[in-house]
Amino acid sequence: MAKTKIRIKDIAEQAGVSVGTVDRVLHNRGEVAIETKKKILEIAKANNYQPNLIARALTSKKVCVFAALLPNPTEEDIFWIKPLNGISEAALELEQFHIKVEKHFFTHYNEEDFVKQTKNILKLKPAGVVFPPIFKKESLEFIEKLEKRGIPYVFLESRIKDCNYLAYVGSDSNHAGRVAANVVDNSTPIDGDILIINLAKNLENVHHLKKRTQGFLNYFMEHGRNKGLKINIEIPTSKSQIITEKVDHILSTHKNIKAIFITGSKVYKIAEYLIKNKLEDIVLVGFDPIEQNIKYLNRGTIKYLIGQHPYQQGFKAVKKLFEHVMLHNSVKKDEVLPVNIINRESFKLYGLEISIDQ
Structure with a gap:
Protein backbone atom coordinates (compact mmCIF):
# COMPACT_ATOMS: atom_id res chain seq x y z
CA MET A 1 0.00 0.00 0.00
CA ALA A 2 1.32 3.46 -0.89
CA LYS A 3 2.50 5.59 2.00
CA THR A 4 0.17 8.50 2.82
CA LYS A 5 1.74 11.84 1.93
CA ILE A 6 2.45 13.88 5.06
CA ARG A 7 0.89 17.33 5.39
CA ILE A 8 1.99 20.46 7.23
CA LYS A 9 -0.84 19.76 9.71
CA ASP A 10 0.64 16.31 10.43
CA ILE A 11 4.11 17.74 11.04
CA ALA A 12 2.62 20.32 13.41
CA GLU A 13 0.86 17.61 15.44
CA GLN A 14 4.03 15.49 15.71
CA ALA A 15 6.14 18.50 16.72
CA GLY A 16 3.52 19.86 19.12
CA VAL A 17 3.47 23.29 17.49
CA SER A 18 1.05 25.32 15.41
CA VAL A 19 0.60 24.96 11.65
CA GLY A 20 1.81 28.55 11.30
CA THR A 21 5.10 27.71 13.02
CA VAL A 22 5.68 24.76 10.68
CA ASP A 23 4.87 26.96 7.68
CA ARG A 24 7.41 29.58 8.81
CA VAL A 25 10.12 26.95 9.17
CA LEU A 26 9.49 25.12 5.92
CA HIS A 27 9.23 28.32 3.92
CA ASN A 28 11.98 30.12 5.85
CA ARG A 29 9.75 32.99 6.98
CA GLY A 30 9.97 34.68 10.36
CA GLU A 31 11.77 33.81 13.60
CA VAL A 32 11.45 30.35 15.19
CA ALA A 33 13.41 28.95 18.15
CA ILE A 34 16.42 26.91 17.04
CA GLU A 35 15.34 23.73 18.84
CA THR A 36 11.81 23.96 17.47
CA LYS A 37 13.12 24.57 13.95
CA LYS A 38 15.47 21.58 14.23
CA LYS A 39 12.65 19.32 15.44
CA ILE A 40 10.31 20.35 12.60
CA LEU A 41 12.97 19.85 9.93
CA GLU A 42 13.85 16.40 11.30
CA ILE A 43 10.20 15.30 11.18
CA ALA A 44 9.81 16.68 7.65
CA LYS A 45 12.97 14.88 6.48
CA ALA A 46 12.01 11.59 8.15
CA ASN A 47 8.64 11.65 6.39
CA ASN A 48 10.08 12.80 3.03
CA TYR A 49 7.92 15.93 3.05
CA GLN A 50 7.71 17.62 -0.36
CA PRO A 51 6.09 21.07 -0.53
CA ASN A 52 3.44 21.59 -3.19
CA LEU A 53 5.29 24.26 -5.11
CA ILE A 54 2.70 24.51 -7.87
CA ALA A 55 -0.03 25.22 -5.32
CA ARG A 56 2.22 27.77 -3.66
CA ALA A 57 2.87 29.49 -6.99
CA LEU A 58 -0.87 29.56 -7.71
CA THR A 59 -1.71 31.17 -4.39
CA SER A 60 1.18 33.61 -4.43
CA LYS A 61 0.17 37.23 -4.98
CA LYS A 62 3.64 38.31 -6.06
CA VAL A 63 4.13 38.98 -9.79
CA CYS A 64 7.24 37.34 -11.24
CA VAL A 65 8.65 39.22 -14.23
CA PHE A 66 10.75 37.58 -16.93
CA ALA A 67 12.32 39.51 -19.82
CA ALA A 68 12.62 38.39 -23.43
CA LEU A 69 15.02 40.09 -25.83
CA LEU A 70 14.58 39.40 -29.55
CA PRO A 71 15.32 41.00 -32.92
CA ASN A 72 12.38 43.10 -34.04
CA PRO A 73 10.17 40.80 -36.20
CA THR A 74 9.85 43.08 -39.20
CA GLU A 75 8.66 41.96 -42.64
CA GLU A 76 12.28 41.33 -43.63
CA ASP A 77 13.03 39.49 -40.37
CA ILE A 78 9.73 37.63 -40.16
CA PHE A 79 11.51 34.54 -38.78
CA TRP A 80 11.45 36.12 -35.32
CA ILE A 81 7.65 36.07 -35.21
CA LYS A 82 7.83 32.31 -34.56
CA PRO A 83 9.89 32.37 -31.33
CA LEU A 84 7.95 35.47 -30.25
CA ASN A 85 4.69 33.54 -30.67
CA GLY A 86 6.14 30.72 -28.59
CA ILE A 87 7.17 33.11 -25.83
CA SER A 88 3.73 34.76 -25.86
CA GLU A 89 1.93 31.41 -25.67
CA ALA A 90 4.06 30.26 -22.73
CA ALA A 91 3.41 33.57 -20.96
CA LEU A 92 -0.33 33.12 -21.51
CA GLU A 93 -0.24 29.63 -20.01
CA LEU A 94 1.71 30.87 -16.99
CA GLU A 95 -0.49 33.89 -16.24
CA GLN A 96 -2.29 31.88 -13.55
CA PHE A 97 1.04 31.73 -11.68
CA HIS A 98 1.37 35.53 -11.83
CA ILE A 99 4.12 35.28 -14.44
CA LYS A 100 4.63 38.26 -16.73
CA VAL A 101 7.02 38.35 -19.69
CA GLU A 102 8.26 41.80 -20.68
CA LYS A 103 9.29 41.78 -24.35
CA HIS A 104 12.14 43.94 -25.63
CA PHE A 105 13.20 44.25 -29.28
CA PHE A 106 16.35 45.40 -31.03
CA THR A 107 17.10 46.12 -34.67
CA HIS A 108 18.56 42.96 -36.19
CA TYR A 109 22.36 43.07 -36.65
CA ASN A 110 22.55 46.39 -34.80
CA GLU A 111 24.91 45.97 -31.86
CA GLU A 112 24.22 49.41 -30.39
CA ASP A 113 20.48 48.82 -30.25
CA PHE A 114 21.08 45.40 -28.67
CA VAL A 115 23.17 47.00 -25.91
CA LYS A 116 20.54 49.70 -25.37
CA GLN A 117 17.85 47.07 -24.80
CA THR A 118 20.06 45.06 -22.42
CA LYS A 119 20.39 48.19 -20.28
CA ASN A 120 16.59 48.56 -20.18
CA ILE A 121 16.27 44.94 -19.10
CA LEU A 122 18.79 45.34 -16.29
CA LYS A 123 16.80 48.33 -15.01
CA LEU A 124 13.73 46.09 -14.94
CA LYS A 125 15.48 43.66 -12.53
CA PRO A 126 13.75 40.58 -13.97
CA ALA A 127 13.69 37.14 -12.35
CA GLY A 128 15.05 35.64 -15.56
CA VAL A 129 15.91 36.47 -19.17
CA VAL A 130 15.43 34.72 -22.53
CA PHE A 131 17.50 35.89 -25.51
CA PRO A 132 19.51 34.76 -28.55
CA PRO A 133 23.21 35.67 -28.14
CA ILE A 134 23.50 36.91 -31.72
CA PHE A 135 26.40 39.28 -31.02
CA LYS A 136 29.04 37.35 -29.09
CA LYS A 137 30.96 40.32 -27.68
CA GLU A 138 27.91 42.30 -26.56
CA SER A 139 26.16 39.16 -25.30
CA LEU A 140 29.12 38.28 -23.08
CA GLU A 141 29.04 41.78 -21.59
CA PHE A 142 25.31 41.38 -20.89
CA ILE A 143 25.86 37.90 -19.44
CA GLU A 144 28.51 39.19 -17.03
CA LYS A 145 26.04 41.74 -15.67
CA LEU A 146 23.24 39.15 -15.38
CA GLU A 147 25.50 36.76 -13.49
CA LYS A 148 26.67 39.49 -11.09
CA ARG A 149 23.01 40.12 -10.25
CA GLY A 150 22.19 36.42 -9.95
CA ILE A 151 19.68 36.56 -12.82
CA PRO A 152 19.32 33.23 -14.68
CA TYR A 153 19.19 33.33 -18.46
CA VAL A 154 18.13 30.94 -21.20
CA PHE A 155 19.51 31.01 -24.74
CA LEU A 156 17.52 30.31 -27.88
CA GLU A 157 18.57 30.12 -31.55
CA SER A 158 22.27 29.81 -30.58
CA ARG A 159 24.40 29.42 -27.45
CA ILE A 160 27.72 30.57 -26.06
CA LYS A 161 29.13 27.52 -24.31
CA ASP A 162 31.80 29.17 -22.17
CA CYS A 163 29.40 30.82 -19.70
CA ASN A 164 27.04 29.82 -16.89
CA TYR A 165 23.71 29.80 -18.74
CA LEU A 166 20.72 28.07 -17.16
CA ALA A 167 19.56 26.37 -20.37
CA TYR A 168 19.61 26.45 -24.15
CA VAL A 169 16.75 25.53 -26.49
CA GLY A 170 17.47 25.35 -30.19
CA SER A 171 19.43 23.59 -32.89
CA ASP A 172 23.18 23.03 -32.87
CA GLN A 308 14.77 24.60 -36.71
CA HIS A 309 11.46 24.77 -34.74
CA PRO A 310 11.59 28.48 -33.71
CA TYR A 311 8.15 28.42 -32.05
CA GLN A 312 9.21 25.61 -29.73
CA GLN A 313 12.43 27.47 -28.92
CA GLY A 314 10.53 30.45 -27.53
CA PHE A 315 7.87 28.37 -25.76
CA LYS A 316 10.27 25.98 -24.05
CA ALA A 317 12.75 28.71 -23.05
CA VAL A 318 10.12 30.53 -20.94
CA LYS A 319 8.91 27.23 -19.44
CA LYS A 320 12.47 26.42 -18.33
CA LEU A 321 12.75 29.75 -16.51
CA PHE A 322 9.44 29.04 -14.76
CA GLU A 323 10.55 25.55 -13.70
CA HIS A 324 13.79 26.92 -12.27
CA VAL A 325 12.61 30.18 -10.68
CA MET A 326 9.14 29.28 -9.41
CA LEU A 327 9.23 25.51 -8.90
CA HIS A 328 12.94 25.19 -8.03
CA ASN A 329 13.21 22.21 -10.35
CA SER A 330 16.39 21.26 -12.15
CA VAL A 331 16.10 21.77 -15.90
CA LYS A 332 17.88 20.14 -18.81
CA LYS A 333 20.75 22.45 -19.67
CA ASP A 334 20.94 21.77 -23.41
CA GLU A 335 17.74 20.88 -25.22
CA VAL A 336 19.01 20.55 -28.77
CA LEU A 337 16.11 20.41 -31.21
CA PRO A 338 16.44 18.45 -34.46
CA VAL A 339 16.61 20.28 -37.77
CA ASN A 340 14.33 19.45 -40.70
CA ILE A 341 15.30 19.26 -44.35
CA ILE A 342 12.37 20.77 -46.25
CA ASN A 343 11.87 20.52 -50.01
CA ARG A 344 9.14 21.33 -52.49
CA GLU A 345 7.29 18.10 -51.74
CA SER A 346 7.39 18.27 -47.94
CA PHE A 347 6.77 21.93 -47.10
CA LYS A 348 2.98 21.52 -46.90
CA LEU A 349 3.39 18.82 -44.29
CA TYR A 350 5.78 21.06 -42.37
CA GLY A 351 3.27 23.90 -42.59
CA LEU A 352 0.62 21.63 -41.08
CA GLU A 353 3.00 20.80 -38.25
CA ILE A 354 3.55 24.51 -37.60
CA SER A 355 -0.19 25.20 -37.40
CA ILE A 356 -0.62 22.36 -34.90
CA ASP A 357 2.29 23.60 -32.76
CA GLN A 358 0.84 27.08 -32.62
Whole structure:
Protein backbone atom coordinates (compact mmCIF):
# COMPACT_ATOMS: atom_id res chain seq x y z
CA MET A 1 0.00 0.00 0.00
CA ALA A 2 1.32 3.46 -0.89
CA LYS A 3 2.50 5.59 2.00
CA THR A 4 0.17 8.50 2.82
CA LYS A 5 1.74 11.84 1.93
CA ILE A 6 2.45 13.88 5.06
CA ARG A 7 0.89 17.33 5.39
CA ILE A 8 1.99 20.46 7.23
CA LYS A 9 -0.84 19.76 9.71
CA ASP A 10 0.64 16.31 10.43
CA ILE A 11 4.11 17.74 11.04
CA ALA A 12 2.62 20.32 13.41
CA GLU A 13 0.86 17.61 15.44
CA GLN A 14 4.03 15.49 15.71
CA ALA A 15 6.14 18.50 16.72
CA GLY A 16 3.52 19.86 19.12
CA VAL A 17 3.47 23.29 17.49
CA SER A 18 1.05 25.32 15.41
CA VAL A 19 0.60 24.96 11.65
CA GLY A 20 1.81 28.55 11.30
CA THR A 21 5.10 27.71 13.02
CA VAL A 22 5.68 24.76 10.68
CA ASP A 23 4.87 26.96 7.68
CA ARG A 24 7.41 29.58 8.81
CA VAL A 25 10.12 26.95 9.17
CA LEU A 26 9.49 25.12 5.92
CA HIS A 27 9.23 28.32 3.92
CA ASN A 28 11.98 30.12 5.85
CA ARG A 29 9.75 32.99 6.98
CA GLY A 30 9.97 34.68 10.36
CA GLU A 31 11.77 33.81 13.60
CA VAL A 32 11.45 30.35 15.19
CA ALA A 33 13.41 28.95 18.15
CA ILE A 34 16.42 26.91 17.04
CA GLU A 35 15.34 23.73 18.84
CA THR A 36 11.81 23.96 17.47
CA LYS A 37 13.12 24.57 13.95
CA LYS A 38 15.47 21.58 14.23
CA LYS A 39 12.65 19.32 15.44
CA ILE A 40 10.31 20.35 12.60
CA LEU A 41 12.97 19.85 9.93
CA GLU A 42 13.85 16.40 11.30
CA ILE A 43 10.20 15.30 11.18
CA ALA A 44 9.81 16.68 7.65
CA LYS A 45 12.97 14.88 6.48
CA ALA A 46 12.01 11.59 8.15
CA ASN A 47 8.64 11.65 6.39
CA ASN A 48 10.08 12.80 3.03
CA TYR A 49 7.92 15.93 3.05
CA GLN A 50 7.71 17.62 -0.36
CA PRO A 51 6.09 21.07 -0.53
CA ASN A 52 3.44 21.59 -3.19
CA LEU A 53 5.29 24.26 -5.11
CA ILE A 54 2.70 24.51 -7.87
CA ALA A 55 -0.03 25.22 -5.32
CA ARG A 56 2.22 27.77 -3.66
CA ALA A 57 2.87 29.49 -6.99
CA LEU A 58 -0.87 29.56 -7.71
CA THR A 59 -1.71 31.17 -4.39
CA SER A 60 1.18 33.61 -4.43
CA LYS A 61 0.17 37.23 -4.98
CA LYS A 62 3.64 38.31 -6.06
CA VAL A 63 4.13 38.98 -9.79
CA CYS A 64 7.24 37.34 -11.24
CA VAL A 65 8.65 39.22 -14.23
CA PHE A 66 10.75 37.58 -16.93
CA ALA A 67 12.32 39.51 -19.82
CA ALA A 68 12.62 38.39 -23.43
CA LEU A 69 15.02 40.09 -25.83
CA LEU A 70 14.58 39.40 -29.55
CA PRO A 71 15.32 41.00 -32.92
CA ASN A 72 12.38 43.10 -34.04
CA PRO A 73 10.17 40.80 -36.20
CA THR A 74 9.85 43.08 -39.20
CA GLU A 75 8.66 41.96 -42.64
CA GLU A 76 12.28 41.33 -43.63
CA ASP A 77 13.03 39.49 -40.37
CA ILE A 78 9.73 37.63 -40.16
CA PHE A 79 11.51 34.54 -38.78
CA TRP A 80 11.45 36.12 -35.32
CA ILE A 81 7.65 36.07 -35.21
CA LYS A 82 7.83 32.31 -34.56
CA PRO A 83 9.89 32.37 -31.33
CA LEU A 84 7.95 35.47 -30.25
CA ASN A 85 4.69 33.54 -30.67
CA GLY A 86 6.14 30.72 -28.59
CA ILE A 87 7.17 33.11 -25.83
CA SER A 88 3.73 34.76 -25.86
CA GLU A 89 1.93 31.41 -25.67
CA ALA A 90 4.06 30.26 -22.73
CA ALA A 91 3.41 33.57 -20.96
CA LEU A 92 -0.33 33.12 -21.51
CA GLU A 93 -0.24 29.63 -20.01
CA LEU A 94 1.71 30.87 -16.99
CA GLU A 95 -0.49 33.89 -16.24
CA GLN A 96 -2.29 31.88 -13.55
CA PHE A 97 1.04 31.73 -11.68
CA HIS A 98 1.37 35.53 -11.83
CA ILE A 99 4.12 35.28 -14.44
CA LYS A 100 4.63 38.26 -16.73
CA VAL A 101 7.02 38.35 -19.69
CA GLU A 102 8.26 41.80 -20.68
CA LYS A 103 9.29 41.78 -24.35
CA HIS A 104 12.14 43.94 -25.63
CA PHE A 105 13.20 44.25 -29.28
CA PHE A 106 16.35 45.40 -31.03
CA THR A 107 17.10 46.12 -34.67
CA HIS A 108 18.56 42.96 -36.19
CA TYR A 109 22.36 43.07 -36.65
CA ASN A 110 22.55 46.39 -34.80
CA GLU A 111 24.91 45.97 -31.86
CA GLU A 112 24.22 49.41 -30.39
CA ASP A 113 20.48 48.82 -30.25
CA PHE A 114 21.08 45.40 -28.67
CA VAL A 115 23.17 47.00 -25.91
CA LYS A 116 20.54 49.70 -25.37
CA GLN A 117 17.85 47.07 -24.80
CA THR A 118 20.06 45.06 -22.42
CA LYS A 119 20.39 48.19 -20.28
CA ASN A 120 16.59 48.56 -20.18
CA ILE A 121 16.27 44.94 -19.10
CA LEU A 122 18.79 45.34 -16.29
CA LYS A 123 16.80 48.33 -15.01
CA LEU A 124 13.73 46.09 -14.94
CA LYS A 125 15.48 43.66 -12.53
CA PRO A 126 13.75 40.58 -13.97
CA ALA A 127 13.69 37.14 -12.35
CA GLY A 128 15.05 35.64 -15.56
CA VAL A 129 15.91 36.47 -19.17
CA VAL A 130 15.43 34.72 -22.53
CA PHE A 131 17.50 35.89 -25.51
CA PRO A 132 19.51 34.76 -28.55
CA PRO A 133 23.21 35.67 -28.14
CA ILE A 134 23.50 36.91 -31.72
CA PHE A 135 26.40 39.28 -31.02
CA LYS A 136 29.04 37.35 -29.09
CA LYS A 137 30.96 40.32 -27.68
CA GLU A 138 27.91 42.30 -26.56
CA SER A 139 26.16 39.16 -25.30
CA LEU A 140 29.12 38.28 -23.08
CA GLU A 141 29.04 41.78 -21.59
CA PHE A 142 25.31 41.38 -20.89
CA ILE A 143 25.86 37.90 -19.44
CA GLU A 144 28.51 39.19 -17.03
CA LYS A 145 26.04 41.74 -15.67
CA LEU A 146 23.24 39.15 -15.38
CA GLU A 147 25.50 36.76 -13.49
CA LYS A 148 26.67 39.49 -11.09
CA ARG A 149 23.01 40.12 -10.25
CA GLY A 150 22.19 36.42 -9.95
CA ILE A 151 19.68 36.56 -12.82
CA PRO A 152 19.32 33.23 -14.68
CA TYR A 153 19.19 33.33 -18.46
CA VAL A 154 18.13 30.94 -21.20
CA PHE A 155 19.51 31.01 -24.74
CA LEU A 156 17.52 30.31 -27.88
CA GLU A 157 18.57 30.12 -31.55
CA SER A 158 22.27 29.81 -30.58
CA ARG A 159 24.40 29.42 -27.45
CA ILE A 160 27.72 30.57 -26.06
CA LYS A 161 29.13 27.52 -24.31
CA ASP A 162 31.80 29.17 -22.17
CA CYS A 163 29.40 30.82 -19.70
CA ASN A 164 27.04 29.82 -16.89
CA TYR A 165 23.71 29.80 -18.74
CA LEU A 166 20.72 28.07 -17.16
CA ALA A 167 19.56 26.37 -20.37
CA TYR A 168 19.61 26.45 -24.15
CA VAL A 169 16.75 25.53 -26.49
CA GLY A 170 17.47 25.35 -30.19
CA SER A 171 19.43 23.59 -32.89
CA ASP A 172 23.18 23.03 -32.87
CA SER A 173 24.41 25.75 -35.26
CA ASN A 174 27.52 23.82 -36.26
CA HIS A 175 25.50 20.67 -36.92
CA ALA A 176 22.86 22.63 -38.86
CA GLY A 177 25.64 23.93 -41.12
CA ARG A 178 26.81 20.35 -41.69
CA VAL A 179 23.28 19.22 -42.56
CA ALA A 180 23.05 22.01 -45.12
CA ALA A 181 26.45 20.98 -46.51
CA ASN A 182 25.31 17.39 -46.93
CA VAL A 183 22.24 18.54 -48.89
CA VAL A 184 24.34 20.81 -51.12
CA ASP A 185 26.99 18.10 -51.58
CA ASN A 186 24.43 15.62 -52.88
CA SER A 187 22.79 18.18 -55.20
CA THR A 188 25.88 19.67 -56.84
CA PRO A 189 28.31 18.36 -59.50
CA ILE A 190 31.50 17.02 -57.93
CA ASP A 191 33.63 19.72 -59.59
CA GLY A 192 31.14 22.60 -59.16
CA ASP A 193 32.06 25.62 -57.03
CA ILE A 194 29.91 26.53 -54.03
CA LEU A 195 29.17 30.09 -52.90
CA ILE A 196 28.47 30.74 -49.19
CA ILE A 197 26.66 34.02 -48.51
CA ASN A 198 26.33 35.59 -45.06
CA LEU A 199 23.79 38.40 -45.19
CA ALA A 200 25.25 40.15 -42.15
CA LYS A 201 27.97 42.58 -41.27
CA ASN A 202 30.91 41.56 -39.06
CA LEU A 203 30.44 37.80 -39.28
CA GLU A 204 33.06 37.22 -36.58
CA ASN A 205 30.67 38.70 -34.02
CA VAL A 206 27.43 37.15 -35.38
CA HIS A 207 27.65 33.95 -33.39
CA HIS A 208 25.15 31.55 -34.99
CA LEU A 209 25.97 32.42 -38.60
CA LYS A 210 29.68 31.97 -37.95
CA LYS A 211 29.03 28.53 -36.41
CA ARG A 212 26.86 27.46 -39.35
CA THR A 213 29.57 28.55 -41.78
CA GLN A 214 32.21 26.62 -39.84
CA GLY A 215 30.04 23.50 -39.78
CA PHE A 216 29.38 23.79 -43.52
CA LEU A 217 33.07 24.11 -44.39
CA ASN A 218 34.17 21.42 -41.92
CA TYR A 219 31.86 18.92 -43.58
CA PHE A 220 33.64 19.35 -46.91
CA MET A 221 37.10 19.31 -45.35
CA GLU A 222 36.34 16.02 -43.62
CA HIS A 223 34.39 13.90 -46.12
CA GLY A 224 32.43 15.91 -48.69
CA ARG A 225 32.39 14.50 -52.22
CA ASN A 226 32.40 17.95 -53.86
CA LYS A 227 35.91 19.09 -54.84
CA GLY A 228 35.03 22.54 -56.15
CA LEU A 229 35.97 25.89 -54.62
CA LYS A 230 34.15 27.09 -51.48
CA ILE A 231 33.78 30.86 -51.83
CA ASN A 232 32.68 32.64 -48.66
CA ILE A 233 31.39 36.23 -48.79
CA GLU A 234 29.66 38.70 -46.48
CA ILE A 235 26.99 41.08 -47.69
CA PRO A 236 26.39 43.61 -44.87
CA THR A 237 22.85 44.53 -45.94
CA SER A 238 19.83 42.84 -47.50
CA LYS A 239 19.16 45.73 -49.88
CA SER A 240 18.56 44.34 -53.36
CA GLN A 241 20.93 46.81 -55.07
CA ILE A 242 23.87 45.85 -52.84
CA ILE A 243 23.10 42.13 -53.19
CA THR A 244 23.03 42.51 -56.98
CA GLU A 245 26.39 44.32 -57.04
CA LYS A 246 28.10 41.78 -54.78
CA VAL A 247 26.71 38.65 -56.44
CA ASP A 248 27.24 40.06 -59.95
CA HIS A 249 30.91 40.56 -59.11
CA ILE A 250 31.35 37.05 -57.70
CA LEU A 251 29.58 35.33 -60.61
CA SER A 252 31.59 37.33 -63.14
CA THR A 253 34.89 36.20 -61.60
CA HIS A 254 33.82 32.62 -60.72
CA LYS A 255 32.07 31.04 -63.72
CA ASN A 256 31.71 27.57 -62.21
CA ILE A 257 29.39 28.28 -59.25
CA LYS A 258 26.76 25.54 -59.17
CA ALA A 259 25.32 26.03 -55.66
CA ILE A 260 24.69 28.86 -53.20
CA PHE A 261 24.30 28.37 -49.45
CA ILE A 262 22.66 31.16 -47.40
CA THR A 263 23.53 30.90 -43.70
CA GLY A 264 20.40 32.76 -42.53
CA SER A 265 16.70 33.04 -43.32
CA LYS A 266 16.79 35.67 -46.11
CA VAL A 267 17.16 33.04 -48.81
CA TYR A 268 14.35 34.66 -50.80
CA LYS A 269 16.59 37.67 -51.46
CA ILE A 270 18.98 35.49 -53.44
CA ALA A 271 16.08 33.61 -55.05
CA GLU A 272 14.82 36.93 -56.44
CA TYR A 273 18.29 37.62 -57.86
CA LEU A 274 18.52 34.18 -59.51
CA ILE A 275 15.09 34.56 -61.13
CA LYS A 276 15.88 38.05 -62.40
CA ASN A 277 19.16 36.83 -63.94
CA LYS A 278 17.75 33.52 -65.26
CA LEU A 279 20.08 31.45 -63.05
CA GLU A 280 17.55 29.07 -61.52
CA ASP A 281 19.71 26.05 -62.39
CA ILE A 282 21.98 27.02 -59.45
CA VAL A 283 21.15 24.94 -56.37
CA LEU A 284 19.96 27.35 -53.65
CA VAL A 285 19.85 26.18 -50.00
CA GLY A 286 19.26 28.16 -46.80
CA PHE A 287 17.37 28.34 -43.54
CA ASP A 288 13.80 28.61 -42.31
CA PRO A 289 10.39 27.99 -43.91
CA ILE A 290 9.15 31.55 -43.58
CA GLU A 291 6.47 32.75 -45.97
CA GLN A 292 8.84 34.52 -48.37
CA ASN A 293 11.07 31.45 -48.65
CA ILE A 294 8.19 28.99 -49.10
CA LYS A 295 7.05 31.00 -52.13
CA TYR A 296 10.34 30.31 -53.92
CA LEU A 297 10.63 26.77 -52.58
CA ASN A 298 7.27 26.00 -54.18
CA ARG A 299 8.46 27.54 -57.43
CA GLY A 300 11.63 25.44 -57.33
CA THR A 301 14.13 28.31 -57.15
CA ILE A 302 15.02 27.37 -53.58
CA LYS A 303 15.84 23.65 -53.56
CA TYR A 304 16.00 23.02 -49.80
CA LEU A 305 15.37 24.84 -46.52
CA ILE A 306 16.67 23.85 -43.09
CA GLY A 307 13.97 24.24 -40.41
CA GLN A 308 14.77 24.60 -36.71
CA HIS A 309 11.46 24.77 -34.74
CA PRO A 310 11.59 28.48 -33.71
CA TYR A 311 8.15 28.42 -32.05
CA GLN A 312 9.21 25.61 -29.73
CA GLN A 313 12.43 27.47 -28.92
CA GLY A 314 10.53 30.45 -27.53
CA PHE A 315 7.87 28.37 -25.76
CA LYS A 316 10.27 25.98 -24.05
CA ALA A 317 12.75 28.71 -23.05
CA VAL A 318 10.12 30.53 -20.94
CA LYS A 319 8.91 27.23 -19.44
CA LYS A 320 12.47 26.42 -18.33
CA LEU A 321 12.75 29.75 -16.51
CA PHE A 322 9.44 29.04 -14.76
CA GLU A 323 10.55 25.55 -13.70
CA HIS A 324 13.79 26.92 -12.27
CA VAL A 325 12.61 30.18 -10.68
CA MET A 326 9.14 29.28 -9.41
CA LEU A 327 9.23 25.51 -8.90
CA HIS A 328 12.94 25.19 -8.03
CA ASN A 329 13.21 22.21 -10.35
CA SER A 330 16.39 21.26 -12.15
CA VAL A 331 16.10 21.77 -15.90
CA LYS A 332 17.88 20.14 -18.81
CA LYS A 333 20.75 22.45 -19.67
CA ASP A 334 20.94 21.77 -23.41
CA GLU A 335 17.74 20.88 -25.22
CA VAL A 336 19.01 20.55 -28.77
CA LEU A 337 16.11 20.41 -31.21
CA PRO A 338 16.44 18.45 -34.46
CA VAL A 339 16.61 20.28 -37.77
CA ASN A 340 14.33 19.45 -40.70
CA ILE A 341 15.30 19.26 -44.35
CA ILE A 342 12.37 20.77 -46.25
CA ASN A 343 11.87 20.52 -50.01
CA ARG A 344 9.14 21.33 -52.49
CA GLU A 345 7.29 18.10 -51.74
CA SER A 346 7.39 18.27 -47.94
CA PHE A 347 6.77 21.93 -47.10
CA LYS A 348 2.98 21.52 -46.90
CA LEU A 349 3.39 18.82 -44.29
CA TYR A 350 5.78 21.06 -42.37
CA GLY A 351 3.27 23.90 -42.59
CA LEU A 352 0.62 21.63 -41.08
CA GLU A 353 3.00 20.80 -38.25
CA ILE A 354 3.55 24.51 -37.60
CA SER A 355 -0.19 25.20 -37.40
CA ILE A 356 -0.62 22.36 -34.90
CA ASP A 357 2.29 23.60 -32.76
CA GLN A 358 0.84 27.08 -32.62
